[in-house]
Amino acid sequence: MISFLGEYESTVDAKGRFLLPAGFKKQLPQDAAAQFVINRGFEKCLTLYPLQSWNPIFETISQLNDFDPKVREFRRYFLNGATQVELDSAGRLLLPKNLIEHASLDKDIVLVSAMNKIEIWDKNKYKEFFDSFTSESFSILANEVMNPKLNN
Amino acid sequence: MISFLGEYESTVDAKGRFLLPAGFKKQLPQDAAAQFVINRGFEKCLTLYPLQSWNPIFETISQLNDFDPKVREFRRYFLNGATQVELDSAGRLLLPKNLIEHASLDKDIVLVSAMNKIEIWDKNKYKEFFDSFTSESFSILANEVMNPKLNN
DNA sequence: ACACTTTTTCCCACTTTTCGCCACTTTTTG
DNA sequence: CAAAAAGTGGCGAAAAGTGGGAAAAAGTGT
Numbered sequence: 273m274i275s276f277l278g279e280y281e282s283t284v285d286a287k288g289r290f291l292l293p294a295g296f297k298k299q300l301p302q303d304a305a306a307q308f309v310i311n312r313g314f315e316k317c318l319t320l321y322p323l324q325s326w327n328p329i330f331e332t333i334s335q336l337n338d339f340d341p342k343v344r345e346f347r348r349y350f351l352n353g354a355t356q357v358e359l360d361s362a363g364r365l366l367l368p369k370n371l372i373e374h375a376s377l378d379k380d381i382v383l384v385s386a387m388n389k390i391e392i393w394d395k396n397k398y399k400e401f402f403d404s405f406t407s408e409s410f411s412i413l414a415n416e417v418m419n420p421k422l423n424n
Numbered sequence: 425m426i427s428f429l430g431e432y433e434s435t436v437d438a439k440g441r442f443l444l445p446a447g448f449k450k451q452l453p454q455d456a457a458a459q460f461v462i463n464r465g466f467e468k469c470l471t472l473y474p475l476q477s478w479n480p481i482f483e484t485i486s487q488l489n490d491f492d493p494k495v496r497e498f499r500r501y502f503l504n505g506a507t508q509v510e511l512d513s514a515g516r517l518l519l520p521k522n523l524i525e526h527a528s529l530d531k532d533i534v535l536v537s538a539m540n541k542i543e544i545w546d547k548n549k550y551k552e553f554f555d556s557f558t559s560e561s562f563s564i565l566a567n568e569v570m571n572p573k574l575n576n
Numbered sequence: 577a578c579a580c581t582t583t584t585t586c587c588c589a590c591t592t593t594t595c596g597c598c599a600c601t602t603t604t605t606g
Numbered sequence: 607c608a609a610a611a612a613g614t615g616g617c618g619a620a621a622a623g624t625g626g627g628a629a630a631a632a633g634t635g636t
Contacts (some may be wrong), residue, residue, distance in 0.1 A: 285615085287595080291613055309429065314559050334427065334539055336569060341466065344538070349562055351537055352554070355430045355447070361597065362613080370431060372457040435624090439584085443623055446594090513587055514623080 274301065274322055276385035281395065283379050288372055289364040293383060296390060297363065306359035310371060310392075312352065318367075318375045318392040325388040426453065426474055428537035431548065435531050438440045440524060441516040445535060448542060449515065458511035462523060463502075470519075470544040475505075476542040 280293035300322060309326040313319040321329075333350065336343040355368045367377070380395035393401075432445035452474060461478040465471040473481070485502065488495040507520050519529070532547035545553075 279455050285614070286616095289614095291597095294612060314562070330427075332570070338539070340569075343566060344466065346565050347538060348536065348553070349557055350566070351429070353431050354537070360595075366595075366615090370433075370570070418489075437624075449622095512585080516623095518585080530619055 273388060274299070274324055275387050276390055279382060279384045281380065281382055284367065284372070284377055284381055288367045288369065289360070290367065290381060291362070291364050293357060294384075296383060308357050308365065309354055310357050310365070310367070311354040312371060312374050313391055316375055316397060317394075318371055318377075319386070320365075320383075320390040320392060322389070324352075425540060426476055428450070429541050430543055431534060431536045433532065433534055436519065436524070436529055439508070440519045440521065440532060441512070442519065443514070443516050448535060448537075449504075458508050460511075460517065460518070461506055462509050462519070463506040464504075464523065464526050465543055468527055468549060469546075472517075472535075472542040472544060474541070481487050492538055506529065 276296060276299050278295050278299075280295045282293055284290045301324075307323045309321045309323065311319050311321070324343045333347060336347070338344065353368070353371055354372065355371070357365050357367075359365060375392065375394060376397065377392070377394050378396070382393045382395050382398045384391045384393065384398070428448060430447050430451075432447045434442045434445055436442045452478075459475045461473045461475065463471050463473070485499060488499070490496065495570075505523060505526065507523070508526050509517050509519075511517060527546060528542065528549065529544070529546050530548070534545045534547050534550045536543045536545065538548070
């Protein structure tokens, strides 16, 4: 299982391309084809899955019963916008327009590791998110998440 | 088994034709004849099946017991409106009028992957569907769908 | 049954966009 | 400081997308 670490900046050019930072590229298994799936994130960001991370998720979803309306709704929402992308000869990825819009990406973006995938944020949005966090609120959150026994 | 990924926009022209977006066309097996079956969706949308996806479904339905009135009813609903369509030389599909009506398609449409088939939505309807989702309601839905054991 | 109108289907030709590639600049590293 | 790698920009061929006209088919009325 791949897992990423780190946070890198990049810029989107006029055509909607950005360079996958060398830091992440090094973390990809070298046998990995340069193939990814990019999707809307749950928050106002995008999620970039190397194909190896995406496949098992897709596999699970594909086995659900299509005649269940909730399944259809779930799939529609979850798969919406998911797009396969590929590194170009210069190591860049092309962002689909609708996804750029979803995440309100401008020129500067931040790529953040999220376990087996990478989140893509507009630089300012990401900064706002961070600034809104004090070390106390972080500490409380950490305790809630890491110490589930307290949650009852 | 074919499976699609992505979400693309297209427009229906005055004659009821729309261009199958290049993104989807690339995902079709190249040996696939340019043949499709288009049908009413369960929701207010249309469903576009490449012939390979349609055939097994049709096969299943044809094996249901014809003496069961519910089967007859289901078939009537499900099969009526199913129409075979073919790409024209410019890569467009012609939408039957009754289906355009069913999905209230106007000029702008959105084509969305739904595993082995493609859903066709009126752009505004699709947006409404989306906007009606909050990240919480999605979390609940996801939990219901992905964790069937909880549903008893 | 035939002439005429309307609709459908097919195909051609043009415009716009995309994206693969190349070439250049900047940064890193040994 | 040189060489390699990282990062940026942009051209131009090829594909995508659009519109419309003509042929064929279907429909209608006398």
